[in-house]
Amino acid sequence: MYPMPIEKWRPATRTIYKISVPIALLIWLLPMLAVLLTSMRSADELALGNYWGWPHDLSPIGNYRDALTTSPMLHYFWNSVLITVPSVVGAIALASMAGYALAIYAFPGNTVLFAVFIAGNFVPVQILMIPVRNLSLALGLYNTVWALVLFHTAFQTGFCTLFLRNFIKQLPYELIESARIEGASEWRVFYTIVLPLIRPALAALAVLVFTFVWNDYFWALCLTQGDDAAPITVGVAALKGQWTTAWNLVSAGSVLAALPSVAMFWAMQRHFVAGLTFGATKG
Known part of the structure; x- marks a missing residue:
């Protein structure tokens, strides 16, 4: 009737669960991380097509100030x-x-x-x-x-x-x-x-x-x-x-x-x- 505690799951099922949770969390957070990184990029860097890489010209405050x-x-x-x-x-x-x-x-x-x-x-x-x-x-x-x-x-x-x-x-x-x-x-x-x-x-x-x-x-x-x-x-x-x-x-x-x-x-x-x-x- 109630879900079985994770500790009582089979080892293979428990391992799959522990691996899938961080992957699902990363997929869910990926758009927000992309927005956060884009908010610290320069306009020139975006014009060159660097959308997903780490910002070369990191500006943590400049875009927010603007x-x-x-x-x-x-x-x-x-x-x-x-x-x-x-x-x-x-x-x-x-x-x-x-x-x-x-x-x-x-x-x-x-x-x-x-x-x-x-x-x-x-x-x-x-x-x-x-x-x-x-x-x-x-x-x-x-x-x-x-x-x-x-x-x-x-x-x-x-x-x-x-x-x-x-x-x-x-x-x-x-x-x-x-x-x-x-x-x-x-x-x-x-x-x-x-x-x-x-x-x-x-x-x-x-x-x-x-x-x-x-x-x-x-x-x-x-x-x-x-x-x-x-x-x-x-x-x-x-x-x-x-x-x-x-x-x-x-x-x-x-x-x-x-x-x-x-x-x-x-x-x-x-x-x-x-x-x-x-x-x-x-x-």
Whole structure:
């Protein structure tokens, strides 16, 4: 029923596994290593066709400096911060309250409402492109940061609610009953008992939602035009020229755009793993 521990595998199978894992990891990391090396090459070296070899003229800082100073990369970066942080906070705040209500209260339509949250996660975002763009125009939000904040919050709340409802459902209901008997209000139960207990789940969700929103390119392309509200994903694409492209600068911009997500994961790694395994075992 359960996978056999590696120590109990046959020697030949164990050897093949130990050899295949580093090879698979290298294949997976190869594109990222190529981008990292390209971000430290000179334009002349790329023009000569040295794409995969070690850079002859290594410039660890020059391309990153040029990407930040010769383009509005800092402006794009700040737009991404203004979009991502409110979206993460708003989605998790709304989802935690909705998940608490769906997990604790047995009201008519509870199951139907929960099914709606689940079904919303299976709707392809491509079919929503035109309605969402028209709605942003009708509300006067097109090409603004708040358009992306509003729609990211709305789209991520469904997934977060599904995630948190299942976590809250696993909490001992006796804790909530005891707090109610002591005279605690529902808001006090929610803030002082439920939220601290699901903190690993909230941290895991924060990492996931931050990564989803920060790396979004589809909605940024649909709901923005120009540089005013464009996030860093659109900014990296804007580094490409009309006739020629400085791929070293594009690679440097891509690395800079990926750094916040990587830093967020490493900062929250312990909580992220704990949140994903929360409630996986009993006893």
